[in-house]
Amino acid sequence: xxxxxxxxxxxxxxxxxxxxxxxxxxxxxxxxxxxxxxxxxxxxxxxxxxxxxxxxxxxxxxxxxxxxxxxxxxxxxxxxxxxxxxxxxxxxxxxxxxxxxxxxxxxxxxxxxxxxxxxxxxxxxxxxxxxxxxxxxxxxxxxxxxxxxxxxxxxxxxxxxxxxxxxxxxxxxxxxxxxxxxxxxxxxxxxxxxxxxxxxxxxxxxxxxxxxxxxxxxxxxxxxxxxxxxxxxxxxxxxxxxxxxxxxxxxxxxxxxxxxxxxxxxxxxxxxxxxxxxxxxxxxx
Amino acid sequence: xxxxxxxxxxxxxxxxxxxxxxxxxxxxxxxxxxxxxxxxxxxxxxxxxxxxxxxxxxxxxxxxxxxxxxxxxxxxxxxxxxxxxxxxxxxxxxxxxxxxxxxxxxxxxxxxxxxxxxxxxxxxxxxxxxxxxxxxxxxxxxxxxxxxxxxxxxxxxxxxxxxxxxxxxxxxxxxxxxxxxxxxxxxxxxxxxxxxxxxxxxxxxxxxxxxxxxxxxxxxxxxxxxxxxxxxxxxxxxxxxxxxxx
Numbered sequence: 001x002x003x004x005x006x007x008x009x010x011x012x013x014x015x016x017x018x019x020x021x022x023x024x025x026x027x028x029x030x031x032x033x034x035x036x037x038x039x040x041x042x043x044x045x046x047x048x049x050x051x052x053x054x055x056x057x058x059x060x061x062x063x064x065x066x067x068x069x070x071x072x073x074x075x076x077x078x079x080x081x082x083x084x085x086x087x088x089x090x091x092x093x094x095x096x097x098x099x100x101x102x103x104x105x106x107x108x109x110x111x112x113x114x115x116x117x118x119x120x121x122x123x124x125x126x127x128x129x130x131x132x133x134x135x136x137x138x139x140x141x142x143x144x145x146x147x148x149x150x151x152x153x154x155x156x157x158x159x160x161x162x163x164x165x166x167x168x169x170x171x172x173x174x175x176x177x178x179x180x181x182x183x184x185x186x187x188x189x190x191x192x193x194x195x196x197x198x199x200x201x202x203x204x205x206x207x208x209x210x211x212x213x214x215x216x217x218x219x220x221x222x223x224x225x226x227x228x229x230x231x232x233x234x235x236x237x238x239x240x241x242x243x244x245x246x247x248x249x250x251x252x253x254x255x256x257x258x259x260x261x262x263x264x265x266x267x268x269x270x271x272x273x274x275x276x277x278x279x280x281x282x283x284x285x
Numbered sequence: 286x287x288x289x290x291x292x293x294x295x296x297x298x299x300x301x302x303x304x305x306x307x308x309x310x311x312x313x314x315x316x317x318x319x320x321x322x323x324x325x326x327x328x329x330x331x332x333x334x335x336x337x338x339x340x341x342x343x344x345x346x347x348x349x350x351x352x353x354x355x356x357x358x359x360x361x362x363x364x365x366x367x368x369x370x371x372x373x374x375x376x377x378x379x380x381x382x383x384x385x386x387x388x389x390x391x392x393x394x395x396x397x398x399x400x401x402x403x404x405x406x407x408x409x410x411x412x413x414x415x416x417x418x419x420x421x422x423x424x425x426x427x428x429x430x431x432x433x434x435x436x437x438x439x440x441x442x443x444x445x446x447x448x449x450x451x452x453x454x455x456x457x458x459x460x461x462x463x464x465x466x467x468x469x470x471x472x473x474x475x476x477x478x479x480x481x482x483x484x485x486x487x488x489x490x491x492x493x494x495x496x497x498x499x500x501x502x503x504x505x506x507x508x509x510x511x512x513x514x515x516x517x518x519x520x521x522x523x524x525x526x527x528x529x530x531x
Binding site: 095098099102103105106107108109110112113166169170173174177180181183184185187188189190191192193194195196197198199202218219220245246248250253254256257258262263265266267268269270 | 394395398401402404405406408409411412413449452453454456457459460462463465466467469470471472473474475476477478479480481484488489491492493496497499500501502503504505531
């Protein structure tokens with residue numbers, strides 16, 4: 001983040017920005033100039049508090065909202081894996097169990113990390129919701145009933161949660177652009193979720209007699225295919241078939257043999273907060 | 286065209302700047318003893334793909350350069366990503382042009398898919414950057430044994446993990462939210478590649494403690510560190526000292 005650049009941009013739409021900043025025009029300009037010398041972590045906080053004074057709404061408010069949204073998703077994933085690992089006879093011992101122990105560890109670490117980050121920014125971490133992993137809105141008898149007794153179903157839900165997590169973080173990156181530290185952390189969580197998604201897909205690809213496996217799942221998403229035998233998860237994959245990036249058609253680009261599958265696989269698409277909340281709503285009581 | 290959307294802050298390749306930069310630029314050349322004759326002989330191999338001659342040899346803009354300047358601002362970061370995608374694409378094109386003996390059908394399928402994804406990324410940046418794009422880089426893959434599964438997959442793992450760390454470290458250097466989203470769309474696919482290759486090499490190592498820390502965060506690296514590591518495989522000198530630092 002270039003602090004002077006940010007302030008200059010604000011000044012374009014609000015020429016009074018420096019006056020609003022409590023009349024401390026010179027102090028602000030000095031801060032901007034000295035931005036590179038101030039401890040990196042302190043800069044977003046300093047800017048946030050300045051802007052919150054100027055506009056009466058905390059600039060960090062949006063960031064805290066995004067982090068609480070992410071925290072909700074991480075609570076969902078962490079509790080899903082914690083419950084799965086505690087369900088006797090669900091996850092086969094050996095490679096599969098070790099993989100889900102690794103994934104669960106990361107999701108629980110993400111919960112702790114996000115809670116700490118929110119607190120550090122002066123926000124209040126949201127409380128962990130009560131979850132219904134049958135997608136029954138609290139009835140415990142939703143369409144995914146038996147998810148902790150049926151490994152095939154557990155894997156399908158896991159894949160969907162991981163892919164959705166990737167696309168959800170991606171959709172929020174732009175809302176974190178004003179804070180280098182938070183954006184970096186979010187990106188670093190985002191790619192871990194993608195590693196998880198790839199591995200769960202790999203596990204499923206090796207289970208060709210699994211009744212919920214459709215076709216051959218690959219570590220990446222092809223078109224809008226979930227490779228899961230239910231339409232319930234389709235909202236997480238709709239839009240993934242996109243092959244045009246920034247106005248550039250990727251299929252056959254510059255004469256290369258890139259087909260629609262390659263073009264869709266090569267770019268993961270974002271999901272908006274509203275889309276994600278609709279997807280996870282049946283799981284939250 | 287996306288080209289028109291890009292702000293006018295492309296790489297400065299004026300003779301004056303090149304002269305000034307020469308004294309202070311980051312030199313990331315790998316082995317310098319490769320002769321021009323060897324390079325010429327290898328060029329098709331190093332830059333190859335389908336179609337076989339994507340860069341017209343008589344177009345000076347498309348000739349492999351001895352030196353490229355990534356430029357500054359967002360364009361600099363996009364050129365930085367373009368350079369890394371060129372490296373990955375060239376590597377997988379070489380890998381799949383004569384795959385090591387004994388590759389499983391899954392290995393062949395994944396390596397060919399990844400090759401196509403990296404070509405898509407490379408050509409996307411080239412097209413989106415338009416006239417602001419750096420030229421094609423020359424690569425030096427002499428340290429890789431392409432007939433060895435361990436060498437090929439080990440290098441692929443290193444490249445994918447490096448790519449993930451590069452995008453994770455570059456996001457905060459981008460000013461434009463649209464470009465940030467594009468980088469985000471690509472980095473998760475690089476992470477999927479990294480996990481896939483890691484699982485081929487050592488099943489279950491998709492997100493092990495060598496890449497994920499005890500906060501559950503993946504590796505990130507600044508451009509200078511990434512280019513220093515990648516420099517082993519890049520013959521072209523890359524001037525990166527105008528990239529944003531925050």
